[in-house]
Amino acid sequence: MTLSSVTAGTLTSPAPLTPLTPLKPRLRIGLIANRSHQDAAGSALVQLFRRAEASLRALQPEWVVVGRTLDAIHSHGLGHLCEPHIRFPYGREGGLMKLVAHVVNSAPQNSVDAVVYLIDPVDPSSVFPEALALKRQCVIHGKPFLSTLASVCEWLELEALTMGSTTHLSSGRGFALPQESIALIAHDAMKQKMLKLAEKHFALLDQFEHRYATGTTGSLLNQLAQRMKGEEAGRNWVQPFLSGPMGGDAQIAELVLEQKIRRILFLEDPHVARQHEADIQLLERAARTVTDFALVVSDVDGSDRWLQLMSQRLALSTS
Template sequence: MRLGLAANRLHHHDGEAALFRFLRASEAGLRDLQCSLHAVGRTFDAIQQHGPLRGDPLVRQYPYGRDGGLMKLVAEVVGMGAERSLDGAIYLIDPVDPSSIFPEAIALKRQCVIHAKPFISTVASARDWVEVERLHAGFAADAAADDLHRFEAQTLALIAHDAMKPAMLAFADEHFAVLSRFASRIGTGTTGQRLNELAWSRGWPADTPWVTRYQSGPMGGDAQIADQVLEGRCQRAVFFEDPHVARQHEADIQLLERAVTTVTDLAVCITSPRVAARWASAAALRSEAGCV
């Protein structure tokens, strides 16, 4: 398994930064998975300076960003043959760093979404991904990841653009039991209504919304949910984006994504149906094993 790895300076400038909080929490899991990290320029240098994984063959050096390192990650997410293909990317984003909106940074996420590969932009998402893949590989649940799986104390956001609404409904229908474990669910206008109709058809009490609805995306629903993320009231977002259509409310969409990266240790964000289904299946495995 191979993942691209990049982090803005805020997240690797010293040994207590986000990159190293992730690596310390997930080093054993990364070794279990034999997951190689293909680290761009300064991110690689920071690992060699601060560790963990200093000098470890699991960490591969890529060029600096100015020399095309991030562009190479984009190409390898798309696929450049058997020896140059990535299974996804971790990009720990500082939302106020201008490089987070450079074309190669935006393209990295877009190509991950298009090719149904994980795009991981927060510490919580990175820890969660490692636990999901460990469970699918047959390893026992890691108690250190229990905080990510206390769904009964968490709020889940379910959001989908127009072309992705059928995929969201299919995902919710297939994984209804897991999603119903959350203390509450929130969503934007039309998606929330359709999810409520699905829940009612499955026997959810007709006088109780399964999803609390905010405004539609163009009317500011993404911004309302972003506020819930920033306030610590929403811990996980499943956000099915359509990467092929230009949207007039793109700034609002970016606002939600930037809110998630602002609280990087606290919020998990999943951006494709395949990755979401893999997470939900792993959550069911954890539950069947009697874990949180």
Template sequence: MLLGLAANRLHHHHAEGALFEFLRQAESGIRELKIGFHAVGRTYDAITQTGMLQHYAPLVRYPHGSRGGLMKLVAEVVGMPEAGRTLDGAIYFIDPVDPSSIFPEALALKRQCLIHAKPFLSTVASARDWLEMERIHAGLARNPQADRLHDFERQTIALIAHDALKPTMLEFAGRNFELLSRFARRVGTGTTGQRLNELAWSRGWPLDQEWVYRFNSGPLGGDAQIADLVLDRRCQRAIFFEDPHVARQHEADIQLLERAVTTVTHEAVCVTAPHIAQRWCDAALLRAVRA
């Protein structure tokens, strides 16, 4: 397995940065799974200067972002098979107030991960959650340090989908209804929330109770309302099926939610691709059996 790896300066210029926090908690799992990293210049330098991932051959240095390092990762997510360089996803620890986080190559990295159904992990919580998911699928014992991320009965999950992916969200929710029902609370926006409630009622959920608490539709500020929950640590997980192929009239609102998630990088998990969301659900069920 091979991932791109990058971190904005906030996350690697001091010992408590998100990059180092992730590696402290994840290094054993990284070595177990033999995950390779193509790390952009300063991210690689920060790792080696702190002595993390010592003598780990699958860690490879790429150019600085200003010299095309992040652009190369985008191409490798798409695939460079003739050069033997195809990434299985990307970890990019984003500082939401760093202008480079909205440079074309940064946006393209996420978009191409979406298009090619590969994980795009922009928070420490998302990266730790993904690593535990892959460990479980590899048949390894659960990591007790990840228990907090799987304490669903104490968590709120947001279920959001763009218009073209609303049917996909309904299929996903129907397939994983019992697992999603374990969460203390489910929230959503407008039409998606209503259709999920109708699904739940058809499954026997009490007719006088909403399965999903509905905020406004996205264009009317629903994404911003859920972003506020995330910032207040009242929403710990978002499954947000984004359509990368259409222009989005409320782009600023969508970015607001995405930036809220990265602001609370240690707390919020965000999944944007249906394939990855299903893989997470399958792992969560397997992990519960091994508890």
């Protein structure tokens, strides 16, 4: 397909796909990838569009793409899966800063519903102020921030369920929960919200082979499990590690790097400065190091929706 060039803020014409009839307004997704995730034929950006093609055809999202990332998509012949789109400037020309503004804005023509930022953990630009602000504003405004290949593919697959699609489902990688582990972490102001989430989705979380948590969160979750399952059955429902400030994030990060924990539900409080911020970033960096394996969900609404859709996904697998 030959793509017409567009200027920033202008949508191209939709590609002539024949997906299912949308049941809701199409999603608008912001997209950027660090350079090491763009250029190679097997890069994370290429894998995203190839692995998630069926989900994308069901969702028909609109894309808001930072310049060089869009150039890479075209160079790999994947432009037909990125239509319609808005082109933002290159990152060095403010494209990433503009994307932050579109997370904050609420007007449909100037907003995004989610952000895909495929982060190379050793790329210096991933810690630029605009990169950090992008993630923080996503958490504040309850919009998914997807920084690993695994997180994007799973999120797209789950969201496509809401369009009525079932033909897009993958082979089930990572959905055999009795063989999977999950980490449950919450900052002080978010611990009660974590407990509410865990109680609401207890049946799903109980299917995981192992559950891990840091410090107080682990103790609180075990108390919840004792109420839900009985004192003995719930006593060690979660394996608690050290508190975050004492190194619990690092302990979990090691298991992520060893590909023993795939999913991390990390409820962050974006309004409080933390002395152990480096430990938090270490855990996220571990997930991004194994980008094809691990995923992190950081906001309450996104976590609730993710767990709800995962339950639907698992029900389809067993039906």
